[in-house]
Amino acid sequence: MGPVSPARTMRLWLWGPRSLGVALGVFMTIGFALQLWGGPFQRRLPGVGLQLRQPWAPSRGPSVPSCTPRQRLVFLKTHKSGSSSVLNLLHRYGDRHGLRFALPTRYQFGYPRLFQASRVKNYHPQDGRAQPHFHILCHHMRFNLKEVLQVMPSDSFFFSIVRDPAALAHSAFSYYKSTSSAFRKAPSLAAFLANPRAFYWPGARGDHYARNLLWFDFGLPFPPDMRTKRGNLHPLRDPNPPQLHVVPSGAGPRAQTLDPNALFHPAPTVANGRHQMSSPTSSDLESSSFIQWGLAWLDSVFDLVLVAEYFDESLVLLADALCWGLDDVVGFMHNAQAGGEQGLSAAREGRWTDEEQQLAAQARTWNNLDWALYVHFNRSLWTRIEKYGQSRLESAVAELRARREALAKLCLVGGEALDPKYITDQRFRPFQFGSAKVLGYILRSGLSPEDQEECERLVTPELQYKDKLDAKQFPPPVSLPLKPSRLLSP
Ligand SMILES: *[C@@H]1O[C@H](CO)[C@@H](O)[C@H](O)[C@H]1NC(C)=O
DSSP states (O other): OOOOOHHHHHHHHHHSOGGGHHHHHHHHHHHHHHHHHHGGGOEEOTTTOOEEOOTTSOOOOTTOOOSOOOOOEEEEOOTTSSHHHHHHHHHHHHHHHTOOBOOBSSSBSSTTSBOOGGGBTTOOGGGOSOOOOOSEEOSBOBOOHHHHTTTSOTTSEEEEEEOOHHHHHHHHHHHSTTTSHHHHHOSSHHHHHHSGGGTOOTTSTTHHHHSOHHHHHTTOOOOGGGOOTTTOOOTTTOSSOOOOOOOOTTSOSSOSOSOGGGGGSOOEEEETTEEEESSOOGGGTTSHHHHHHHHHHHHHHOSEEEEGGGHHHHHHHHHHHHTOOHHHHOOOOOSOBTTTOSOGGGGOGGGOOHHHHHHHHHHHHHTHHHHHHHHHHHHHHHHHHHHHOHHHHHHHHHHHHHHHHHHHHHHBGGGSOBOGGGOOOTTTOOOOOSSSOBOBOOBOSSOOHHHHHHHHHHHOOHHHHHHHHHHHHSOOOOOOOSSOOGGGOO
16 A cells, blocks of 8 residues: 555544554444535545545455556457446556556457557657557457557456457447348348358458357357458468567566467477377367357456456455455446446346246347357356355445445436436537447536536447546647747747
């Protein structure tokens, strides 16, 4: 923990363990008096029994860890997986702490092409100087580790988010209805999934949105029968196979192999005194070993993969892994489509109808690589939850939800996401795309300046927030007055 300011000491007293007894009582009394007198700084939430810290106050985290907060982060922002809500908390955290973002010139890093370091604003490899290392890389890309490591230190915290392909298919279908030619031709998602090959043509425009979108975003190679022009990976036919790039020693356990394609190249090894191929042969490229190799590679690169269906559980684990406070990960859902995904967790299987069950099965079969990916990372998440402790997690999740609710009451008109037709302030109106409306927020009026600032951060959609960070990092050049001012004269 850093230096402890008087204000922070006060907070620690006010919210510290009950065992502080009489002293705490005295401070509580003072705190209550301050509350009566001082307005916005502390709130008692009726019925919740929770003292909400000022949301922008540094937080002690769920478990008072004695660790250093991680501030070098690579977030692979996957599509239609709840990643915009994660982006908002990264934007807020970086903004509050003055961290440098590796930003795209516009809003994505050349997607759907693989990420290239040269796409990052203010990246100048020709300088010959040490690279300007950034703190956070988090905008849409197709993951490409080798190039990411040109921009970010290899000991950065790598994380991402996945979602059940059954739910992802619904979201992608309405969002990319006109972008993907396969979806455009299909009258409905049910019709598409009943016979995808009638609509889907590898190499057609936006084909990656229509099948195994997660696998694509993670930058993994596709088996030969699924290869598209964009997949553009020909591991066995490429006459110039990529080298095995080994991360310099001391760089930490980050992937030994920078390019996942290299894993799929036959490389001679010695086993039992005989030369063998260490990579699968073409006949078993489609088999599960192909998938297992891809997943093992991801495991060696990513420190944590969140699961949209267990979003709040994931956020608690994220805060724990980053040594951040719960306040740092609490936020509102962003980029949700009307009638679709207000409750990502509402899509948990137990509540599905027979028809939904059937669609889900078809979506998972069609997106078989994504399904494998999802099952794998869902398992990893739950292994982690067990390690963290089920009941400890449950109480942290309850606390997170209470804080979110409190913030919604404080900041939002109606306390929830609204139809964009009501949002006239362009700073907060989410970009509209696809066939469903993208919901956003309206701020309550009469907020104190401090609350206004934090509430604005919470509701600013990703594109506007990116512009704001961009302007902060790259301020427009100050035009000098025509006559030198006196201060500048000798
Ligand atoms: C994810 O893991 C949880 C806990 O093990 C399990 O209940 C759930 O069915 C899993 N979901 C999928 C789709 O595998």
